[in-house]
Amino acid sequence: MYPEWVERQRKKGTNISCIDGRYYLYEVTSVYNHEKKRAQKITKRYLGRITEDGLVPPKTKLVIAAAPITVKEYGAINVLIQLGDDILSKLKEHFGNSGVTVFAIAAARVVEQCPFKRVEMFYQNSFLSEILSGLNMSPRSISEFMRNFGGDREALVAFMREFIGNDAHIIFDGTGITSQSAKMGINRVGYNAHGNFDPQINLLYAFSRDAKKPVYYRIVAGNVRDVTALSLTLKETGLQDTVVVADKGFGSDANFKLMDAAGIRYVVPLRRNSTLIDADRLKTGGKAGFDGYFMYAKRPIWYFQKESVTVFLDDSLRVEEEKAYLLNIENDTDGYTKDSFLEKSHKFGIIALYSNTGRRADEIYNLYKERGEIEQTFDFLKNLLEQDKSYMQNPKSLEAWAFINHISLLLNYKIFNLLREKKLLSKFSVADTLFQFKYIHKIKIDSDWVTSESTKKTRTLLKNLGLHIT
Numbered sequence: 001m002y003p004e005w006v007e008r009q010r011k012k013g014t015n016i017s018c019i020d021g022r023y024y025l026y027e028v029t030s031v032y033n034h035e036k037k038r039a040q041k042i043t044k045r046y047l048g049r050i051t052e053d054g055l056v057p058p059k060t061k062l063v064i065a066a067a068p069i070t071v072k073e074y075g076a077i078n079v080l081i082q083l084g085d086d087i088l089s090k091l092k093e094h095f096g097n098s099g100v101t102v103f104a105i106a107a108a109r110v111v112e113q114c115p116f117k118r119v120e121m122f123y124q125n126s127f128l129s130e131i132l133s134g135l136n137m138s139p140r141s142i143s144e145f146m147r148n149f150g151g152d153r154e155a156l157v158a159f160m161r162e163f164i165g166n167d168a169h170i171i172f173d174g175t176g177i178t179s180q181s182a183k184m185g186i187n188r189v190g191y192n193a194h195g196n197f198d199p200q201i202n203l204l205y206a207f208s209r210d211a212k213k214p215v216y217y218r219i220v221a222g223n224v225r226d227v228t229a230l231s232l233t234l235k236e237t238g239l240q241d242t243v244v245v246a247d248k249g250f251g252s253d254a255n256f257k258l259m260d261a262a263g264i265r266y267v268v269p270l271r272r273n274s275t276l277i278d279a280d281r282l283k284t285g286g287k288a289g290f291d292g293y294f295m296y297a298k299r300p301i302w303y304f305q306k307e308s309v310t311v312f313l314d315d316s317l318r319v320e321e322e323k324a325y326l327l328n329i330e331n332d333t334d335g336y337t338k339d340s341f342l343e344k345s346h347k348f349g350i351i352a353l354y355s356n357t358g359r360r361a362d363e364i365y366n367l368y369k370e371r372g373e374i375e376q377t378f379d380f381l382k383n384l385l386e387q388d389k390s391y392m393q394n395p396k397s398l399e400a401w402a403f404i405n406h407i408s409l410l411l412n413y414k415i416f417n418l419l420r421e422k423k424l425l426s427k428f429s430v431a432d433t434l435f436q437f438k439y440i441h442k443i444k445i446d447s448d449w450v451t452s453e454s455t456k457k458t459r460t461l462l463k464n465l466g467l468h469i470t
Contacts, residue, residue: 005052014047019443020450023050046445059446074127074451075440075458076111078469081131083414087407094159098149104132105142106407111438116142127442130449143397150400157216161238163410164208164215170237171207171245171371172230175378203402204233207377209245209370212420213413214377217406219398231262243267243357245367251354256308260356267367270309270352278306282346287313294362296369303361310361311352318349380412380430381405418465428461436461440469 002016006023010016015028025047048057081088084103091099108114108122120137123129206216216237220229230244244266250259251270259266270276281289281304290302290313302313322345328336355364415430428436441452451470462469
């Protein structure tokens with residue numbers, strides 16, 4: 001309910017809006033919307049601002065020809081500009097006006113998952129066009145921009161090095177991106193964990209364990225194994241003293257020899273059937289075959305070390321795996337029998353890690369557990385940003401595509417890490433947070449921009465995150 005002095009101005013064919021604590025009166029009419037199959041209110045003109053002393057007419061005398069009200073999305077973009085100020089600053093420093101264009105396209109990806117053909121529409125309807133004005137976002141312009149921008153890999157790496165720092169713990173992994181372009185030699189028939197043999201590129205990523213964000217990417221041919229590109233990748237990052245935490249795909253004698261020869265320090269998980277694991281110590285039963293234990297997440301982790309291999313036993317994981325196996329036996333699942341259960345029971349709950357770092361067991365285990373962070377990076381890339389495929393037709397455009405996605409990931413992690421810092425990840429995802437903010441608008445009335453109302457839930461979230469939208 002509006003105050004009585006506000007309601008006094010309401011007449012038939014008018015509508016009252018409260019914007020930023022002020023009240024405005026509009027003349028409206030009703031038009032039937034054939035698509036929605038219902039009547040829809042249409043604002044005809046602005047009648048003035050309502051005060052306790054009465055109605056204040058618009059400044060212009062040409063009331064009948066009053067300019068239409070302009071509404072633009074503001075909340076989500078305002079937050080990205082606040083949190084991503086350092087990213088935008090470095091983009092300007094390294095690329096000038098081109099860096100501003102990259103930031104704008106990346107922001108569109110974050111807020112609306114825009115393909116390039118829809119970026120122009122987002123830009124025009126977002127307050128981003130007022131903050132970073134004058135950008136040409138037509139599909140043709142973006143295509144030309146990407147062909148030119150993606151040709152200087154050295155400049156892209158120089159930018160990424162700004163965010164790598166001197167991190168001593170880099171989590172390294174790769175993911176396949178489907179690419180159907182017939183004009184590039186880099187997309188090759190490869191294989192990924194989903195059994196997909198489509199032509200693809202391999203996107204290698206480095207994640208900073210200390211900064212908790214992705215800091216570097218590199219594109220290699222889809223049929224190139226990660227380990228063969230690792231040495232050159234590390235050289236390009238400029239990192240001198242770091243530990244690479246990789247996945248099981250690296251776990252072979254040949255790969256270990258390659259990494260040792262290149263001077264790479266690493267932590268790599270082994271498959272449970274690896275001959276490098278001392279199975280006899282596991283078969284002794286109990287904890288007699290272990291060297292000791294340490295606490296992780298308030299539960300004991302037992303371990304033993306033999307040369308470069310450290311074997312860990314998590315009893316909580318062991319119970320879960322035993323239960324799952326026995327349920328498969330109960331359900332008569334092929335390949336699951338009591339005999340096979342007894343044969344494999346000593347392997348339940350174990351994680352075996354191969355490392356040349358010489359570090360303590362608990363340090364190696366903690367490094368490995370951080371690998372979930374880079375899985376989150378790929379989840380953001382493929383699901384939140386919807387960039388699991390590339391339609392780029394030449395290597396320069398592909399490089400620009402990957403770099404814009406990298407900036408989008410950095411912006412995502414600004415929100416993700418803030419939610420983590422404020423202990424709100426259990427209540428809000430990045431997508432939830434953006435959804436809350438993007439319904440805050442800027443409204444242009446009489447040449448002045450005012451901020452629309454927001455819900456109590458949105459105001460509370462802003463306060464909890466320490467953000468301000470004015």
